[in-house]
Amino acid sequence: MLKKGETALLVIDMQYGGGAPDGSLVKMLNVDVTKQEDIVTPMVKLKDYFNENRMLVVNIKTEYEEDFRDWKMLDERFEVKKYKHFVKGTSDAAIIPPLAPREGEELVVKNRWNAFFNTKLDEILKSKNIKNLIIVGAATDVCVLETCSYAFSLNYNCIVPIETTASFNAERKKIGLELLSFGRSEVVNVEEVYQMFE
Numbered sequence: 001m002l003k004k005g006e007t008a009l010l011v012i013d014m015q016y017g018g019g020a021p022d023g024s025l026v027k028m029l030n031v032d033v034t035k036q037e038d039i040v041t042p043m044v045k046l047k048d049y050f051n052e053n054r055m056l057v058v059n060i061k062t063e064y065e066e067d068f069r070d071w072k073m074l075d076e077r078f079e080v081k082k083y084k085h086f087v088k089g090t091s092d093a094a095i096i097p098p099l100a101p102r103e104g105e106e107l108v109v110k111n112r113w114n115a116f117f118n119t120k121l122d123e124i125l126k127s128k129n130i131k132n133l134i135i136v137g138a139a140t141d142v143c144v145l146e147t148c149s150y151a152f153s154l155n156y157n158c159i160v161p162i163e164t165t166a167s168f169n170a171e172r173k174k175i176g177l178e179l180l181s182f183g184r185s186e187v188v189n190v191e192e193v194y195q196m197f198e
Contacts, residue, residue, distance in 0.1 A: 001198045008056035008130045009046055012115060012137030012144055014099045015061055017085060017092035019138070019166075024085040024092050028078060031168045040098050042163045042190045043136050047099065049194065056128050057105040060115045060137070060147075061095055063088040070111045113146040122154060132157045134193060135185065136164035141176030148184050158185035161193050 017023040068075040086093045148158045167173040181187040
């Protein structure tokens with residue numbers, strides 16, 4: 001069982017550029033968004049639950065400088081500069097309206113796949129005595145995986161609800177969930193999350 005006061009919801013990279021038809025990732029990786037499942041609705045419901053119970057919600061977004069001096073290697077590996085991927089101040093980097101940060105929620109801005117890298121995320125969680133993390137967002141096998149792996153190394157108990165995470169295609173999501181379930185986290189159906197609380 002989980003204690004509400006010791007559990008936080010991390011909402012990772014639910015940004016315009018990650019899933020909109022004209023978003024940078026969709027263009028860069030030629031993702032067919034018509035085949036994407038709806039992960040937003042169960043995520044909104046989770047946010048509602050956490051807010052109603054006065055539990056910690058941390059919204060996490062990625063932002064880069066326009067010239068990608070903050071992560072040159074990413075620009076070398078992908079065509080991020082060409083597509084202005086998650087560039088600070090652009091609509092591509094904006095969190096989608098249904099999941100926009102609400103009053104009382106935290107916001108962490110990162111420039112790596114791992115949300116703990118060079119951010120105050122661990123400090124925020126420790127200051128609130130958080131031991132359990134419900135991790136949702138995108139992509140399953142990229143930022144969710146990287147963040148969860150690092151959280152595991154910091155001794156956080158991680159839980160990833162299947163219906164609240166997505167990748168560029170179903171196969172990549174499946175691989176991501178398999179990697180997440182190997183020690184890093186519990187991978188469960190979203191309805192099971194609600195049953196875990198005391």
